Amino acid sequence: MNSMKRREWMRWCLFLGALTGCAANEAEVVPAPQEERTAVVEQSTRPDNEEKKEEREADEPVVETDGNVTRINGIVLVNKDYGVAADYAPGEDPEALAALMDMIGDMQSAGLDVSGEYSGFRSYQTQADLYAGYVAAYGQQEADTFSARPGFSEHQTGLAFDLKHGSGQLLEGETEAGWLLDHAGEYGFIVRYQEGKEEVTGYIAEPWHVRYIGEQAPAIQQSGLALEQYLGIK
Numbered sequence: 588m589n590s591m592k593r594r595e596w597m598r599w600c601l602f603l604g605a606l607t608g609c610a611a612n613e614a615e616v617v618p619a620p621q622e623e624r625t626a627v628v629e630q631s632t633r634p635d636n637e638e639k640k641e642e643r644e645a646d647e648p649v650v651e652t653d654g655n656v657t658r659i660n661g662i663v664l665v666n667k668d669y670g671v672a673a674d675y676a677p678g679e680d681p682e683a684l685a686a687l688m689d690m691i692g693d694m695q696s697a698g699l700d701v702s703g704e705y706s707g708f709r710s711y712q713t714q715a716d717l718y719a720g721y722v723a724a725y726g727q728q729e730a731d732t733f734s735a736r737p738g739f740s741e742h743q744t745g746l747a748f749d750l751k752h753g754s755g756q757l758l759e760g761e762t763e764a765g766w767l768l769d770h771a772g773e774y775g776f777i778v779r780y781q782e783g784k785e786e787v788t789g790y791i792a793e794p795w796h797v798r799y800i801g802e803q804a805p806a807i808q809q810s811g812l813a814l815e816q817y818l819g820i821k
Contacts, residue, residue, distance in 0.1 A: 646819065647819070648660050648818050648819045648820055649661075654672060655671065655672045655675040656669075656671055656672075656675065656744060657669040657670075659818045659820065660818055660819075662800060662803065662814070662818060663744055663746060664814065664815075664818060664820075665739060665740065665741045665743070665744055666739070666788065666789065666814075666815065667735075667736075667739060667789045669739075670738045670739045671711070671738055671739070671740070671743045671744060672738075673711045673737075673738055674711070675711075675743060675744075676708075676710050676711070676743075677708075677744065677745045678708050678745050679707045679708045679745045680744075680745040680746050680799060682775075682799070682801075683745065683746050683748075683775070683799035684707070686774045686775045686776065686799060687705070687748055687774075687776075687797075687799070689774055690770075690771065690774040690776065690797075691703055691705075691750070693770075694763070694766060697766070699762060699763050699766055700752050700753050700758075700760055700762075700763060701750055701751070701752065701753070701758060701763055702750075702751045702752060702753050702755065704751055704755070705748050705749060705750055705751060706742070706748065706749040706751075707742065707745070707747070707748050707749075708742060708743070708745045709740060709742040709743055710743065711737050711738055711743060712737075714735060714736075714737045714738075714740045714742065714743060715737035717734060718730065718734050718735070718736055718737055721733070721734045731789075732785075732789075732790060732791050733790060733791050733793075735790075741779065741796075741798055746798055746799045747779065747796065747797070747798045747799070748796075748797055748798075748799075749793075749795050749796055750763075750767075750795045750797065751795070757793075757795040758794065758795040759794050759795055763794075764778075764794035764795075767794065767797065768781075768794075768808075771797055771804070771808065772804040772805040772806075772807070772808030772809070773805065774804075775799055775800055775801045775802065775804045776797040776798060776799055776800065776804055777797065777798055777800055777804050777807050777808055777814065778794060778796070778797055779793070779796050779797065779798040779814065780792055780793040780796055781794075781813065782794075784813040784816075787813040787815050787816060787821050788813050788814075788815065798814070800814075
């Protein structure tokens with residue numbers, strides 16, 4: 588076979604091979620059954636608002652109450668909207684108190700001006716008396732910015748504490764307050780009422796007021812959110 592015929596023969600072989608390959612590829616393409624194609628179309632054309640609705644529902648906070656307090660996503664929440672039963676008097680939570688003592692001890696070891704004395708659990712009646720006194724002195728509108736109405740105080744849960752300086756004054760020194768913002772989460776606490784969050788919490792900033800959360804406290808602290816924001820209710 589001369590060279591020209593050899594080239595023609597090779598081109599013919601390649602041509603036949605291409606046809607065979609195309610036929611094989613075409614044979615592999617099997618149309619999906621009608622019901623499968625319909626399902627794919629329905630899935631691809633599903634309205635976005637339905638998907639977003641399901642996402643919102645999945646993210647909605649879980650609200651539970653036992654008749655004494657309300658828990659949202661497992662965390663006790665007390666604020667101007669969620670209260671505490673008038674006869675609920677658990678005293679100071681032992682776990683929270685132990686964590687508080689550890690935190691105060693470490694603050695003192697670091698040379699910070701913080702007292703071992705603090706304001707912790709308050710009964711409904713104690714809060715009622717305090718609130719009435721503030722209303723008499725400042726008027727209800729102003730009192731509501733820094734004092735909880737009876738039945739709406741975190742102190743009644745036994746999970747909240749007001750820290751003090753050695754002088755007995757509420758803790759508000761810049762160094763001590765800054766330390767709490769940076770480290771309270773390590774002990775299971777958050778600074779509950781922070782500057783810049785007044786519209787969310789309903790209260791003025793209270794650098795001395797810490798609230799025991801437990802293992803989720805570091806995440807809340809790092810988020811920079813108020814508790815209401817972290818729980819997704821504001």
